[in-house]
Amino acid sequence: MKRRQIYMIAVTLILVFSLLAGCTGNGNNKNTAGQEHASSAPPSTADTIASSPEADDGLIPADVQDSSELPDWAGKQLSLKVWFNHGTGGTYAGARKYTDDVVTKEIARVTGVTLDLEHSYDNGGSTTGEVKLGMIAATNDWPDIILGGDQLNTLADNDKIYDLTDLIPKYMPNLMKKIPQSLDTLWNRAWISKGGKVYAVPAGLYNTTLPYLYPDTDVSLFPQANTYSNIWVRDDILKQLYPQAKSQKEIEDLYLKNGKFTREQIFDVPIKSAEDFIQFLYDVQKLHVKEGNKEVAPFYTFSGQDNWALMTGLFSKLDGSYSGSGDNNYFTYWDKETQKVEWMFKQPLFKDLVKQMNVLLRDGVASKEAMVDPYNTFQEKLSGGMYAVTYHQPNNAALEKAGKPYRYRKVYLDIPFNYDKFIFPTVFPDAGTRIHIVKDAVKEEDLPQVLRWLDFLISDAGEKLWYWGPKSAGLFTEQDGMRVYANKEIEDQMVYNQPGDEAQKYGLWLNNGSNDDRSKSGLITYMNKGRFDPQNWYPNKQRNVTEADAYFDFGRVEASKSDDSLTAKMYTFFTQAPEAAEAWKKRTDFENALTKVLAASNDAQFEQQWNTFLSTAEKDGFTDAVRDQVDAAFREANAKYMANITH
Numbered sequence: 220m221k222r223r224q225i226y227m228i229a230v231t232l233i234l235v236f237s238l239l240a241g242c243t244g245n246g247n248n249k250n251t252a253g254q255e256h257a258s259s260a261p262p263s264t265a266d267t268i269a270s271s272p273e274a275d276d277g278l279i280p281a282d283v284q285d286s287s288e289l290p291d292w293a294g295k296q297l298s299l300k301v302w303f304n305h306g307t308g309g310t311y312a313g314a315r316k317y318t319d320d321v322v323t324k325e326i327a328r329v330t331g332v333t334l335d336l337e338h339s340y341d342n343g344g345s346t347t348g349e350v351k352l353g354m355i356a357a358t359n360d361w362p363d364i365i366l367g368g369d370q371l372n373t374l375a376d377n378d379k380i381y382d383l384t385d386l387i388p389k390y391m392p393n394l395m396k397k398i399p400q401s402l403d404t405l406w407n408r409a410w411i412s413k414g415g416k417v418y419a420v421p422a423g424l425y426n427t428t429l430p431y432l433y434p435d436t437d438v439s440l441f442p443q444a445n446t447y448s449n450i451w452v453r454d455d456i457l458k459q460l461y462p463q464a465k466s467q468k469e470i471e472d473l474y475l476k477n478g479k480f481t482r483e484q485i486f487d488v489p490i491k492s493a494e495d496f497i498q499f500l501y502d503v504q505k506l507h508v509k510e511g512n513k514e515v516a517p518f519y520t521f522s523g524q525d526n527w528a529l530m531t532g533l534f535s536k537l538d539g540s541y542s543g544s545g546d547n548n549y550f551t552y553w554d555k556e557t558q559k560v561e562w563m564f565k566q567p568l569f570k571d572l573v574k575q576m577n578v579l580l581r582d583g584v585a586s587k588e589a590m591v592d593p594y595n596t597f598q599e600k601l602s603g604g605m606y607a608v609t610y611h612q613p614n615n616a617a618l619e620k621a622g623k624p625y626r627y628r629k630v631y632l633d634i635p636f637n638y639d640k641f642i643f644p645t646v647f648p649d650a651g652t653r654i655h656i657v658k659d660a661v662k663e664e665d666l667p668q669v670l671r672w673l674d675f676l677i678s679d680a681g682e683k684l685w686y687w688g689p690k691s692a693g694l695f696t697e698q699d700g701m702r703v704y705a706n707k708e709i710e711d712q713m714v715y716n717q718p719g720d721e722a723q724k725y726g727l728w729l730n731n732g733s734n735d736d737r738s739k740s741g742l743i744t745y746m747n748k749g750r751f752d753p754q755n756w757y758p759n760k761q762r763n764v765t766e767a768d769a770y771f772d773f774g775r776v777e778a779s780k781s782d783d784s785l786t787a788k789m790y791t792f793f794t795q796a797p798e799a800a801e802a803w804k805k806r807t808d809f810e811n812a813l814t815k816v817l818a819a820s821n822d823a824q825f826e827q828q829w830n831t832f833l834s835t836a837e838k839d840g841f842t843d844a845v846r847d848q849v850d851a852a853f854r855e856a857n858a859k860y861m862a863n864i865t866h
Contacts, residue, residue: 278671279329281392283680287690292331297363297665297672299332301339302355304348304368305652320726325689326681332672335363349373364669365655366422371410372794375418380655381666384417390670393678397424411653413794420673423651439479440755442774444543444646444781446636448536453508455625456515456607457488460502464488467615467626474767482776491633493537497575503607504584510604516586517607520576520817523594525810533610534572539637543774546644546786550841551849553642553787558865560787560850562841564813570829577819590818629771642782642864683751685728686713692725701758714753715763730754784864785857787849795852802840809839 283289327333339362342351348368355361365380374380388395398421411419454466464487465473473484490496503517520529531548534540540547549569554561563569579585586606589597601609602617604625613627636643656669675681687702688694694709695702704710711717712729722729730752750756754766785791793800812828812835819825854861 322726
């Protein structure tokens with residue numbers, strides 16, 4: 220079966236390259252009532268658009284604060300078919316519960332654009348984006364826009380997507396406003412740009428943009444990038460070792476009382492080094508806590524998946540390289556001492572931590588069962604309180620439902636960042652995903668309208684619309700620049716995350732993602748947890764215990780010092796370093812060899828398995844030559860910031 224799957228993928232990829240260049244036209248073009256599906260057009264140039272008399276008509280001014288200030292769109296009505304190129308199984312396309320809501324209507328009113336979700340599609344079954352692209356080329360069923368995916372090389376090289384380099388600044392003033400030009404590194408991101416040209420509209424801008432745009436942003440409302448992070452520990456076990464440590468209930472009570480936490484309250488458990496953490500695990504083992512007649516495992520080193528959670532998530536918290544987004548991972552990082560990109564898995568400090576995990580397993584501190592449990596079994600045990608300490612987020616709701624007398628709570632590790640060796644990259648504005656516009660589907664004359672539609676979604680007015688609806692719907696009252704929902708049920712859903720079905724009827728975006736496909740598609744808004752989210756932007760908001768975990772966060776206390784630099788993550792540079800992309804495709808082989816090291820039964824076997832792992836990594840393409848490719852790509856992308864991290 221595996222050989223047949225490889226054969227089918229190979230055949231499909233041949234179709235991609237043979238059909239991409241020759242296919243034109245959208246296999247699903249059709250007119251609908253009052254709508255025209257975007258269709259192919261004779262070749263022309265972007266300069267033709269720029270010189271058109273209507274080129275600047277209808278741009279959304281960057282100071283518009285509500286959609287009610289905008290006139291009705293008087294031009295063409297477009298219905299855009301989407302390829303949701305990330306995910307599968309119907310959760311990304313066609314999942315709408317309500318298709319005639321006021322938000323959708325308002326977007327269409329001011330932009331003339333709706334989504335043709337009936338004919339949109341995702342990656343289908345278990346196929347990858349590459350395989351799906353081959354199917355699209357073979358059937359000529361081109362979408363109008365592509366959301367997500369990493370096929371920029373293939374699409375751009377075969378001239379299937381528009382070059383937006385000059386068009387985005389011209390037709391998207393709101394996007395440009397929210398990408399500070401002093402921090403324009405967004406345009407260098409893989410899957411957005413290639414060869415100095417921008418081929419995608421960045422979507423899902425992270426809220427890390429906010430501190431740059433709005434320096435007075437309340438850090439307690441919008442957590443900032445920081446170098447401190449947490450594990451989770453059962454609070455009944457924690458209190459046996461640290462009586463002064465707060466229980467989860469005490470954390471919740473503090474939040475209800477104060478609405479925020481101090482540094483001292485967050486660091487109430489004195490774990491200040493990797494050695495302290497390891498000793499803490501051995502101390503937990505000595506307690507011999509039981510759940511029923513079975514002893515609770517103090518820890519685990521495998522969770523039925525790959526090693527990322529352990530060897531990037533936890534290791535970086537222990538070795539002083541934690542950045543919050545895996546910038547210093549067990550593949551690549553920038554080393555301030557050697558002044559180049561390095562393989563973390565080849566560093567002595569990494570091997571030492573792997574050896575320490577192996578010793579924990581041999582000593583019975585880490586669960587041996589976890590090394591063979593599938594992921595669903597691991598989750599069942601975690602939800603049943605069978606691990607004292609976890610680096611995966613636990614399910615306290617399951618414990619409550621089961622009537623357990625304890626909860627897991629965050630325990631922050633007070634381990635300082637090692638700025639002498641690692642960079643803590645500035646969290647420049649970045650894109651959660653990206654949108655390509657397909658040449659074979661969207662007429663060049665319609666490009667300004669499509670870009671105008673996307674620009675509306677990123678505008679302040681667009682952000683407000685998703686949360687509050689249009690003024691004409693009467694869903695809120697406004698006074699002194701703040702809004703309050705007129706409907707108590709909507710308020711409960713939108714402000715307090717209570718279950719309900721009223722907000723969905725209006726197309727409002729619920730933070731729990733229960734309304735429709737748009738909460739999963741990335742088209743909803745560009746500022747995740749934006750300034751107009753009612754969970755932040757609401758007068759006299761009553762505190763709720765469900766928010767305590769979100770506020771028990773060091774990032775809501777203070778920001779950490781950062782290096783003005785991009786990240787050196789290898790997968791950021793696949794476009795510029797194709798051999799790195801090829802190596803990444805063999806990651807499963809890499810991970811399996813690394814997991815065997817963790818399971819070694821003695822020191823001699825550890826060394827043997829370690830050497831086998833290094834040989835496997837070399838064979839699979841994780842070579843010094845490939846590392847040097849990533850290094851060169853990083854230096855090129857990071858040219859304006861290299862002086863900040865070199866000496």
